[in-house]
Amino acid sequence: MPDTNAADVKIVDVIAHPLTQTLPRPTVTSWGRYTEVSIVLVEIRTDAGLVGVGEALARFSPKAYAELIETSLKPRLIGQNPTDITQHWRTMRRALSGRAGGMLIEAIAGVDIALWDITGKMANLPIFRLLGGVGRTQVPVYAASVNWGSDEFMDGELDRYLEKGFPRVKVKIANPVRDACRRIERLRKRAGDNIELCVDANWAYALEEAVEVGRALTANGYVWFEEPLRPEDEQGYEQLHRQCVTPLAAGESNYTLDQAMRLVSNRTLSYLQPDVARSGGITETRRMAEFAAAYDVSYAPHIGMSGIVCETASLHLAAAMPNLRAMECETDSSPFKTAITGAAPGADRQKNGYLPVPTGPGLGIEVDWDAVARLRTS
Numbered sequence: 001m002p003d004t005n006a007a008d009v010k011i012v013d014v015i016a017h018p019l020t021q022t023l024p025r026p027t028v029t030s031w032g033r034y035t036e037v038s039i040v041l042v043e044i045r046t047d048a049g050l051v052g053v054g055e056a057l058a059r060f061s062p063k064a065y066a067e068l069i070e071t072s073l074k075p076r077l078i079g080q081n082p083t084d085i086t087q088h089w090r091t092m093r094r095a096l097s098g099r100a101g102g103m104l105i106e107a108i109a110g111v112d113i114a115l116w117d118i119t120g121k122m123a124n125l126p127i128f129r130l131l132g133g134v135g136r137t138q139v140p141v142y143a144a145s146v147n148w149g150s151d152e153f154m155d156g157e158l159d160r161y162l163e164k165g166f167p168r169v170k171v172k173i174a175n176p177v178r179d180a181c182r183r184i185e186r187l188r189k190r191a192g193d194n195i196e197l198c199v200d201a202n203w204a205y206a207l208e209e210a211v212e213v214g215r216a217l218t219a220n221g222y223v224w225f226e227e228p229l230r231p232e233d234e235q236g237y238e239q240l241h242r243q244c245v246t247p248l249a250a251g252e253s254n255y256t257l258d259q260a261m262r263l264v265s266n267r268t269l270s271y272l273q274p275d276v277a278r279s280g281g282i283t284e285t286r287r288m289a290e291f292a293a294a295y296d297v298s299y300a301p302h303i304g305m306s307g308i309v310c311e312t313a314s315l316h317l318a319a320a321m322p323n324l325r326a327m328e329c330e331t332d333s334s335p336f337k338t339a340i341t342g343a344a345p346g347a348d349r350q351k352n353g354y355l356p357v358p359t360g361p362g363l364g365i366e367v368d369w370d371a372v373a374r375l376r377t378s
């Protein structure tokens with residue numbers, strides 16, 4: 001951006017694109033079976049000709065998110081300098097009163113990521129360098145996920161990921177508890193001792209059930225037990241932590257640092273898993289990861305069912321946070337990734353469980369806006 005003084009750059013437009021796709025195969029968790037998913041891409045234009053892109057987690061009713069962004073957030077951004085990101089976050093937060101959460105914070109996340117993309121382009125630096133890199137050019141990832149199903153189905157899922165060379169694999173577990181415990185043992189035997197396994201329960205259990213599952217996880221050397229209980233039950237997590245040796249992981253259901261603070265600061269959680277497209281974008285997710293680092297809690301970015309912008313923003317954060325453990329890597333092909341930038345599925349881009357961090361300015365990706373138009377929610 002050679003001919004423009006950065007201080008004079010102004011935002012001239014904010015456009016929210018609601019996108020929907022049919023999943024190539026359903027995602028099955030304890031929470032349900034998903035056949036269709038949506039996101040919102042946020043496009044921010046400046047008078048210097050720079051365009052930034054962000055993504056909001058908006059699995060359902062994406063048009064409602066787009067309306068929220070264009071009617072409540074856009075007017076607060078037009079005419080502003082895109083690099084004053086912290087100030088814009090505060091201003092957007094004040095667009096609505098009440099506790100932080102839900103669509104508002106997810107919408108802010110989409111805008112925030114686009115502002116970081118523009119700021120990186122203005123500085124001619126990738127976002128991970130703006131964040132202060134730690135010399136990491138690739139990020140450890142784990143395969144997500146072995147879907148819940150019959151023994152044979154889950155065996156096949158595991159085999160597929162091991163064939164792709166993943167050294168770390170996540171397994172979805174659900175009810176009944178007895179089946180979950182049996183499959184935890186079965187998959188460990190099938191994977192052998194050198195593969196890192198973890199499970200995600202998507203809030204399937206009551207406390208006593210989670211204690212029982214926890215015993216199976218500990219006996220079989222699983223590295224974490226993700227979202228065993230509903231996220232609101234913080235006391236339940238604290239009790240489970242006292243009765244379960246396997247480390248607990250959660251955070252994809254947190255919208256802001258405030259909501260993660262208690263279970264991180266009392267070290268109930270060993271892994272914090274914010275999703276950058278939900279947890280207020282790069283600005284708030286960075287705060288969460290850095291807060292976690294102060295308590296020796298690891299950062300493990302969640303990106304499930306998202307698009308390439310969420311994945312890329314997560315790679316930049318992962319590359320810059322000293323307490324990174326491993327990032328989620330989706331294994332199926334998704335038009336939200338392949339069509340929007342031409343990127344192959346993460347499972348085919350990773351090598352030995354590592355994904356490279358883009359080195360171009362900002363996010364370092366090139367969006368195909370024609371493809372975005374084709375994915376638009378009807």
Ligand SMILES: [Mg+2]
Pocket residue numbers: 200202226227252
């Ligand atoms: Mg999860």
